[in-house]
Amino acid sequence: MKETELDKTRRYLRAVAPLDLPGVPAETHWSVYQWLPAFEAWATGISLCGQSMRQGPLPAGTTVSCMQCEEWRPRYERMLAPGYRPQDDDPELLRHRVQLAESQIESVRELVAQWGAAAVDRPDAVILVGVAADVLSAALNRAVGR
Numbered sequence: 001m002k003e004t005e006l007d008k009t010r011r012y013l014r015a016v017a018p019l020d021l022p023g024v025p026a027e028t029h030w031s032v033y034q035w036l037p038a039f040e041a042w043a044t045g046i047s048l049c050g051q052s053m054r055q056g057p058l059p060a061g062t063t064v065s066c067m068q069c070e071e072w073r074p075r076y077e078r079m080l081a082p083g084y085r086p087q088d089d090d091p092e093l094l095r096h097r098v099q100l101a102e103s104q105i106e107s108v109r110e111l112v113a114q115w116g117a118a119a120v121d122r123p124d125a126v127i128l129v130g131v132a133a134d135v136l137s138a139a140l141n142r143a144v145g146r
């Protein structure tokens, strides 16, 4: 993809070079690349590890050698992906969702056990698939509090 085809509402990760100063290691880093409406231009910022960088991305495919930037990369990739929701990085919310999912599974398990017990008591019992789906759906909605 050519840089001119980038979505100006999105931000991207790009490899960048450090400032050309004595004592600054010649490592490559990751930086967020975004459209700046005020300047009508794409620009890179500081590195993910927090250092000042030369302006502008390095060519696509450039290897990033800074290990600190590499450690941050997966998190930034998630944050910069379309459809990212900040709560996806909230451990409390994620824990709550797992508990909710577990309670849904538990109520489905109980329901299936009830059906099994009912079938044992009444060998002639026939539960139509549609009715079973409705009951299952109601149980799941109850589990998520709808």
Ligand SMILES: [Zn+2]
Pocket (backbone or CB within 6 Å): 028, 029, 030, 047, 048, 049, 050, 066, 067, 068, 069, 070
């Ligand atoms: Zn770095």
